[in-house]
Amino acid sequence: MATGNLASVVVSVDGSEESMNALRWALDNLRLRPDGELVVLHVQSPPSIAAGLNPGPIPFGGPSEVEVPAFTQAIEAHQRRITQAILDHALKICSEKNVEVKTEVVVGDPKEKICEVTANRKADLLVMGCRAIGPFQRMFLGSVSNYCINHVGCPVIVIKGTS
Numbered sequence: 001m002a003t004g005n006l007a008s009v010v011v012s013v014d015g016s017e018e019s020m021n022a023l024r025w026a027l028d029n030l031r032l033r034p035d036g037e038l039v040v041l042h043v044q045s046p047p048s049i050a051a052g053l054n055p056g057p058i059p060f061g062g063p064s065e066v067e068v069p070a071f072t073q074a075i076e077a078h079q080r081r082i083t084q085a086i087l088d089h090a091l092k093i094c095s096e097k098n099v100e101v102k103t104e105v106v107v108g109d110p111k112e113k114i115c116e117v118t119a120n121r122k123a124d125l126l127v128m129g130c131r132a133i134g135p136f137q138r139m140f141l142g143s144v145s146n147y148c149i150n151h152v153g154c155p156v157i158v159i160k161g162t163s
Contacts, residue, residue: 007036008123012114012148014042015086018129018161023090025159026127027097038101040090041117043110044083047075111147118152126156 011026013019023040032038087103094101106113118126130145145158 006030006032006124008039008121009036009125009127010039010041010114010118010121010123012041012043012110012126012128013086013090014110014129015082015089016129016131016161018131018159020089020093020129021161022127022129022157022159023093024097025157027094027099030125030127037121038099039117039121039123040087040094040101040103041114042083042086042090042103042105043113044079044105044107045110046107047072047079111144111151114144114148115152118148118154123154125154126152128156128158130158130160 009026009030009032011019011023013023026038030038083105087105091101091103104117106117114126114128126148128145128148130143145156149156149158
């Protein structure tokens, strides 16, 4: 599927092997216009989602909705380290293929942010990985790739995993 008419391609990576395989596929199979750009996108979860919960209510009658700044800062620092590791891995793959890419990191709900960035960049194509989960699991867990297929304004190529 080599083409020279693509001006902007977004490849979403989340650190999973499926997303890195999607990046490899894009690097091996897509050809952009000379002025085109390939953007490696990572969506970082907000600290409250990454933590799952706040550390919990203060015992013995303390307020139950108190945000603990040190806890939030620790989670944000941890997320930045994870994000950097994911981007380093993706950039290593790109370097091995001798392809220069741009990177973008946004914070929020992955399915919404992937669609938003793809629209803002006026992408011609979105490439992403997808775990091979069955319809029963998909019904309860949802699927970022299914959401993007139905909400993004450009074609989507999903590289399915085997796990």
